[in-house]
Amino acid sequence: MPLRRLPLLLLLTLHGLNHLAVAPAVDQFTFDGFAGANLSLDGTAAVTPDGLLMLTNGTTLLKGHAFYPSPLQFHGSFSTAFVFGIVSEYADLSSPGLAFVVSKSNDFSKALQSQYMGLANAANNGNASNHLLAIELDTIVNAEFGDMSDNHVGIDVDGLSSVAAENAGYYEDGTGAFRNMSLLSRNAAQVWVDFDARASLVSVTMAPLALPKPKKPLLSATVNLSSVIGDEAYVGFSSSTGVVASRHYVLAWSFKMEGPAPALNISKLPALPFTIPKRPSMTLKILLPIASAALVLALAITILVIDRRRRKYAELKEDWETAFGPHRFSYKDLFHATDGFSDTRLLGVGGFGRVYKGVLPASGLEVAVKKVSHESRQGMKEFIAEVVSIGQIRHRNLVQLLGYCRRKRELLLVYDHMPNGSLDKFLYDPNMPVLSWSRRMGIIKDVASSILYLHEEWEQVVLHRDIKASNVLLDAGMKARLGDFGLARLYDHGTDPHTTRVVGTMGYLAPELGHTGKASKASDVFAFGVFMLEVACGRRPIAQDAHGEHILLADRVLEHWRDGSITDAVDPRLRGDFVVEEASFVLKLCLLCSHPLPDARPGVRRIMQFLEGNTPLPELSEAQLSVGVLALMQNQSGKILRKGEENTDSVL
Ligand SMILES: *[C@@H]1O[C@H](CO)[C@@H](O)[C@H](O)[C@H]1NC(C)=O
Numbered sequence: 235m236p237l238r239r240l241p242l243l244l245l246l247t248l249h250g251l252n253h254l255a256v257a258p259a260v261d262q263f264t265f266d267g268f269a270g271a272n273l274s275l276d277g278t279a280a281v282t283p284d285g286l287l288m289l290t291n292g293t294t295l296l297k298g299h300a301f302y303p304s305p306l307q308f309h310g311s312f313s314t315a316f317v318f319g320i321v322s323e324y325a326d327l328s329s330p331g332l333a334f335v336v337s338k339s340n341d342f343s344k345a346l347q348s349q350y351m352g353l354a355n356a357a358n359n360g361n362a363s364n365h366l367l368a369i370e371l372d373t374i375v376n377a378e379f380g381d382m383s384d385n386h387v388g389i390d391v392d393g394l395s396s397v398a399a400e401n402a403g404y405y406e407d408g409t410g411a412f413r414n415m416s417l418l419s420r421n422a423a424q425v426w427v428d429f430d431a432r433a434s435l436v437s438v439t440m441a442p443l444a445l446p447k448p449k450k451p452l453l454s455a456t457v458n459l460s461s462v463i464g465d466e467a468y469v470g471f472s473s474s475t476g477v478v479a480s481r482h483y484v485l486a487w488s489f490k491m492e493g494p495a496p497a498l499n500i501s502k503l504p505a506l507p508f509t510i511p512k513r514p515s516m517t518l519k520i521l522l523p524i525a526s527a528a529l530v531l532a533l534a535i536t537i538l539v540i541d542r543r544r545r546k547y548a549e550l551k552e553d554w555e556t557a558f559g560p561h562r563f564s565y566k567d568l569f570h571a572t573d574g575f576s577d578t579r580l581l582g583v584g585g586f587g588r589v590y591k592g593v594l595p596a597s598g599l600e601v602a603v604k605k606v607s608h609e610s611r612q613g614m615k616e617f618i619a620e621v622v623s624i625g626q627i628r629h630r631n632l633v634q635l636l637g638y639c640r641r642k643r644e645l646l647l648v649y650d651h652m653p654n655g656s657l658d659k660f661l662y663d664p665n666m667p668v669l670s671w672s673r674r675m676g677i678i679k680d681v682a683s684s685i686l687y688l689h690e691e692w693e694q695v696v697l698h699r700d701i702k703a704s705n706v707l708l709d710a711g712m713k714a715r716l717g718d719f720g721l722a723r724l725y726d727h728g729t730d731p732h733t734t735r736v737v738g739t740m741g742y743l744a745p746e747l748g749h750t751g752k753a754s755k756a757s758d759v760f761a762f763g764v765f766m767l768e769v770a771c772g773r774r775p776i777a778q779d780a781h782g783e784h785i786l787l788a789d790r791v792l793e794h795w796r797d798g799s800i801t802d803a804v805d806p807r808l809r810g811d812f813v814v815e816e817a818s819f820v821l822k823l824c825l826l827c828s829h830p831l832p833d834a835r836p837g838v839r840r841i842m843q844f845l846e847g848n849t850p851l852p853e854l855s856e857a858q859l860s861v862g863v864l865a866l867m868q869n870q871s872g873k874i875l876r877k878g879e880e881n882t883d884s885v886l
């Protein structure tokens with residue numbers, strides 16, 4: 235039996251020998267993306283599902299390596315090209331960087347992370363026994379290695395002290411002008427490393443992805459490669475993180491012995507991920523590079539600093555929000571836009587929160603930022619979806635909602651800034667100019683058309699829920715715009731029906747809200763009726779008499795109407811300078827809109843027709859507005875006042 239097996243055994247052995255003997259030495263390869271690539275990886279290195287070679291994964295103080303799996307034979311020149319990208323959690327601060335490596339060994343288990351870039355440690359840095367050549371893309375100044383800047387490219391032999399270094403950039407073909415590049419730009423860039431064996435010259439060239447290889451290299455150095463690595467070596471990449479969570483990526487890589495590296499197909503490259511930049515502090519920039527002896531202390535301090543910084547600008551962001559990306563502002567931007575939410579920028583304090591004036595740093599756009607405190611996460615998703623859909627509502631008489639930002643317990647809403655402020659100032663502040671009757675009519679029509687849009691013309695019905703003079707803002711041309719729409723909804727979501735809080739403002743709340751708590755188009759119309767009374771009469775909807783009793787403005791007007799002197803209710807500051815028929819018409823329209831029974835109130839389309847003069851107002855009868863019903867209305871309002879929180883003016 236053993237004999238019968240022999241030929242097979244022999245065959246296998248021969249086959250094996252044959253394979254070893256003639257396996258051609260690898261002398262070139264190309265990876266246009268690394269999906270499915272056979273690489274030997276260690277530490278944090280991994281290939282992402284979309285084909286990025288990720289050397290570090292965003293966890294601090296770790297290292298990662300990726301090597302071509304078998305060593306290559308080095309007898310002469312070689313050339314390599316690769317595309318890299320660094321994504322740091324901060325815009326201008328990162329972890330040390332990454333390096334292309336040619337090394338006798340692929341075991342870097344004793345190398346350190348942080349400033350040693352996974353290549354060496356304090357004991358062996360620079361020792362010829364390391365047998366390595368590295369091209370570093372370095373984003374930190376390390377004084378111990380004589381680093382020139384926090385954005386340099388270096389040629390390293392056996393350690394991190396470069397034999398040659400230059401600031402990242404390239405020489406433009408033609409003009410020969412030097413162009414800076416930022417290693418931390420979050421844009422992928424290409425690097426070429428060429429070793430010319432005859433001249434013992436290592437040259438490094440880099441350029442933005444869009445450009446072909448520049449003719450003039452960024453830097454060169456004489457290196458006796460065979461004495462450094464011998465004639466067999468691994469090629470690959472090394473990277474590490476320090477205290478800043480960065481990701482170092484290689485997107486594509488090609489290599490060739492004795493000839494130019496194969497061109498990379500840029501159109502095939504996987505996309506670099508993007509994260510939101512945060513600002514580092516100066517302390518951090520100074521602390522980071524200090525030598526390893528002080529590293530532990532430095533670490534503790536920097537982590538504290540970063541942590542404080544992180545908390546200062548911390549936002550709350552969940553997966554579902556990526557869909558709303560464009561509508562999201564960074565807290566940092568809003569913080570800077572409003573001078574850190576300084577009191578000098580305070581425009582007003584409203585029922586839903588404080589409102590600040592801001593100037594967006596990038597665009598110079600003037601905005602109003604409303605800070606709404608919000609405890610519950612419940613219904614937040616629906617609400618943000620609504621904010622975003624509201625952001626799509628554009629109408630000349632609505633204050634444009636530009637976007638939002640979310641923090642723990644805080645929601646920030648960003649609106650167009652309205653230079654003339656809120657209407658109630660003009661109505662009630664004796665120092666403000668008196669609005670003429672015609673302007674008041676204009677304002678009433680403006681607001682009616684905004685409600686028409688929200689109720690009838692926008693693709694979904696949007697209830698405002700808090701129509702009142704202080705929510706009407708005046709733009710630069712003194713045109714009225716309704717603000718804060720839909721916001722009341724935030725306090726309405728996810729609450730159970732038995733504990734429904736009535737949202738809105740005392741005096742504007744339709745009586746049925748006391749029973750049902752359910753807002754409707756009719757309850758918006760009720761509030762609009764009260765708003766028109768306010769504009770015509772220049773009085774607040776509820777006043778207190780000498781005995782502390784609440785007096786409804788609607789009641790006063792109704793009494794005047796009964797006495798046949800309805801126009802006596804018009805704002806005395808106008809000194810009779812108004813059109814009597816118009817005033818009488820508006821006041822009657824107010825009473826109709828603020829009718830105690832929701833079914834008796836006209837829809838906003840009809841109101842618009844009345845205001846345009848296309849439809850005459852129906853005659854009001856005493857029976858329709860009977861005292862009994864009015865009493866009911868008053869009672870209900872009183873109840874609401876006790877039950878709900880009083881909602882003070884809100885200003886944008
Ligand atoms: C990064 O890799 C290390 C070890 O390889 C792992 O412990 C860590 O959780 C990873 N971090 C992330 C953010 O995936």
Ligand SMILES: *[C@@H]1O[C@H](CO)[C@@H](O)[C@H](O)[C@H]1NC(C)=O
Binds near residue numbers: 272273303
């Ligand atoms: C990867 O390459 C190594 C070395 O060339 C080889 O031994 C191994 O079988 C390869 N693995 C795969 C999955 O191809």
Ligand SMILES: *[C@@H]1O[C@H](CO)[C@@H](O)[C@H](O)[C@H]1NC(C)=O
Binds near residue numbers: 357358361362363
């Ligand atoms: C370099 O490393 C070798 C081997 O690890 C060691 O014997 C030698 O002392 C080191 N040289 C220096 C200058 O540290």
Ligand SMILES: *[C@@H]1O[C@H](CO)[C@@H](O)[C@H](O)[C@H]1NC(C)=O
Binds near residue numbers: 383385401414
């Ligand atoms: C290029 O970068 C270096 C180092 O960061 C800086 O000193 C220099 O001013 C920059 N030059 C230009 C033109 O931006």
Ligand SMILES: *[C@@H]1O[C@H](CO)[C@@H](O)[C@H](O)[C@H]1NC(C)=O
Binds near residue numbers: 461
């Ligand atoms: C490079 O180093 C090797 C071995 O140390 C030596 O034999 C050779 O002469 C050197 N080459 C040059 C160009 O210096």
Ligand SMILES: *[C@@H]1O[C@H](CO)[C@@H](O)[C@H](O)[C@H]1NC(C)=O
Binds near residue numbers: 499500501502
């Ligand atoms: C680059 O890749 C694209 C997409 O796979 C392909 O259509 C194109 O022919 C390639 N270009 C070259 C020069 O190989």
